[in-house]
Amino acid sequence: MTSAERSPLIRKLSAFVGLSKVELAVLEQLHQRRRTFAAGKDMVHQGQSDQAAYILSSGWVCSYKLQPDGTRQIVDFQVPGDFLGLRSVLLRTSDHSFEPIVTIEAAEVLKSDLLAAFAQTPRLATAILWAASRDEAMVVEHLVGLGRRDAEARMAHFLLELGSRLALVGIGSREGYDCPLTQYHLADTLGLSAIHVNRVLRQLREAGLLTFRDGHVSIHDYARLVELAEFDPAYLDQTGPLLK
Amino acid sequence: MTSAERSPLIRKLSAFVGLSKVELAVLEQLHQRRRTFAAGKDMVHQGQSDQAAYILSSGWVCSYKLQPDGTRQIVDFQVPGDFLGLRSVLLRTSDHSFEPIVTIEAAEVLKSDLLAAFAQTPRLATAILWAASRDEAMVVEHLVGLGRRDAEARMAHFLLELGSRLALVGIGSREGYDCPLTQYHLADTLGLSAIHVNRVLRQLREAGLLTFRDGHVSIHDYARLVELAEFDPAYLDQTGPLLK
Numbered sequence: 001m002t003s004a005e006r007s008p009l010i011r012k013l014s015a016f017v018g019l020s021k022v023e024l025a026v027l028e029q030l031h032q033r034r035r036t037f038a039a040g041k042d043m044v045h046q047g048q049s050d051q052a053a054y055i056l057s058s059g060w061v062c063s064y065k066l067q068p069d070g071t072r073q074i075v076d077f078q079v080p081g082d083f084l085g086l087r088s089v090l091l092r093t094s095d096h097s098f099e100p101i102v103t104i105e106a107a108e109v110l111k112s113d114l115l116a117a118f119a120q121t122p123r124l125a126t127a128i129l130w131a132a133s134r135d136e137a138m139v140v141e142h143l144v145g146l147g148r149r150d151a152e153a154r155m156a157h158f159l160l161e162l163g164s165r166l167a168l169v170g171i172g173s174r175e176g177y178d179c180p181l182t183q184y185h186l187a188d189t190l191g192l193s194a195i196h197v198n199r200v201l202r203q204l205r206e207a208g209l210l211t212f213r214d215g216h217v218s219i220h221d222y223a224r225l226v227e228l229a230e231f232d233p234a235y236l237d238q239t240g241p242l243l244k
Numbered sequence: 245m246t247s248a249e250r251s252p253l254i255r256k257l258s259a260f261v262g263l264s265k266v267e268l269a270v271l272e273q274l275h276q277r278r279r280t281f282a283a284g285k286d287m288v289h290q291g292q293s294d295q296a297a298y299i300l301s302s303g304w305v306c307s308y309k310l311q312p313d314g315t316r317q318i319v320d321f322q323v324p325g326d327f328l329g330l331r332s333v334l335l336r337t338s339d340h341s342f343e344p345i346v347t348i349e350a351a352e353v354l355k356s357d358l359l360a361a362f363a364q365t366p367r368l369a370t371a372i373l374w375a376a377s378r379d380e381a382m383v384v385e386h387l388v389g390l391g392r393r394d395a396e397a398r399m400a401h402f403l404l405e406l407g408s409r410l411a412l413v414g415i416g417s418r419e420g421y422d423c424p425l426t427q428y429h430l431a432d433t434l435g436l437s438a439i440h441v442n443r444v445l446r447q448l449r450e451a452g453l454l455t456f457r458d459g460h461v462s463i464h465d466y467a468r469l470v471e472l473a474e475f476d477p478a479y480l481d482q483t484g485p486l487l488k
Binding site: 016065067068069071073075086087090095096114115118119122123125126128129130132133135136137139140141142143144146147148191230234235 | 309369386
């Protein structure tokens with residue numbers, strides 16, 4: 001097995017496109033510059049220019065925007081198989097910051113690497129545009145969540161989405177998943193206070209729906225949780241290759 | 245002048261990449277299936293599958309998500325040069341709906357057209373990924389706006405962003421632009437009531453910052469408006485071709 005075949009990105013892109021040998025080889029090349037980053041230290045700063053993108057192979061990353069008043073809004077988390085800063089490598093300056101939540105491993109991808117890869121296999125360009133479209137669909141869901149869902153539904157929706165994303169790359173299921181997020185991460189994501197997050201998690205636990213404890217989310221009643229959150233995973237588009 | 249050279253999309257992509265003759269010819273091909281759509285009737289429904297994407301050449305479109313309770317959250321507006329449903333042509337089902345605000349002209353683009361275009365010119369794939377990244381950066385700004393900006397700053401930021409986007413395709417300036425949006429559109433975008441929208445616009449007018457009246461936004465004091473909104477247009481990334 002090559003390193004690319006082990007890559008969560010390959011598992012993820014396979015949900016969109018049946019990858020050929022050539023495409024697998026090109027993805028392999030994109031994984032050449034492997035790097036490790038420590039938790040808690042920004043990899044990319046908001047406003048930084050000329051940075052690389054990264055393909056995350058293990059660990060979790062938080063992407064956020066700092067506000068002029070010093071507060072932060074978490075935009076999303078990246079899990080294995082996700083691109084970090086695909087936007088940043090194409091836009092001149094990064095519109096947000098990235099911070100590893102745990103020690104992570106990632107492959108560095110330069111703009112020239114992307115262009116070379118697209119030239120070799122245009123289907124891969126389409127697959128990466130698919131992944132970017134899916135990321136945008138998630139941000140749209142978060143926007144709708146902030147605007148329209150109550151705290152309990154917002155939390156349930158967020159934790160169900162994470163579970164689906166992790167399941168796609170083989171590290172989660174409908175029963176649950178390991179999750180290194182703190183209540184502060186959840187608060188800054190969902191627009192709630194840490195105290196409110198704590199209360200909402202207790203309500204979900206007491207209702208027999210899920211428990212988030214000691215770095216693990218245990219889902220006790222998937223169907224009822226889906227109903228509470230009105231969670232329709234169609235926007236994650238991960239039901240098998242569309243492009244044969 | 246060919247029809248593609250007249251296209252606002254070409255003007256827009258030229259902010260990212262210096263387009264070659266071959267790339268212009270491929271873009272020309274993408275503009276072949278021209279269609280007209282009437283105002284007020286959805287072009288694409290949320291949940292619809294197998295639909296095309298469109299390149300908007302004239303008019304404005306609103307993209308929104310319907311909530312289970314019947315309310316709608318407007319995600320964004322599309323102006324000339326924007327793709328409609330680039331996400332929808334790649335994801336299996338559309339995660340939102342599109343409604344023309346006025347009569348529009350758009351070119352239909354199928355998934356097979358995109359794949360063929362990418363195969364002919366990979367730089368075009370990168371340019372379209374850039375446009376998609378820019379769209380995502382805007383959704384992120386809207387998310388932050390809903391979460392963190394007060395009503396006046398949110399309105400000012402939104403109207404400044406629209407002005408910059410329109411200026412890029414030659415139909416707006418720092419002095420102002422034609423704008424077919426109603427106060428209901430603004431309300432559903434900014435998470436405000438129509439009455440609140442009316443009050444905020446009056447405050448901005450009385451402060452000598454801008455007037456939105458009779459389908460036209462007049463900006464009276466660009467610098468002070470930028471300051472009020474803390475508007476930094478870097479995320480729109482439109483300061484000249486990055487890729488020569």
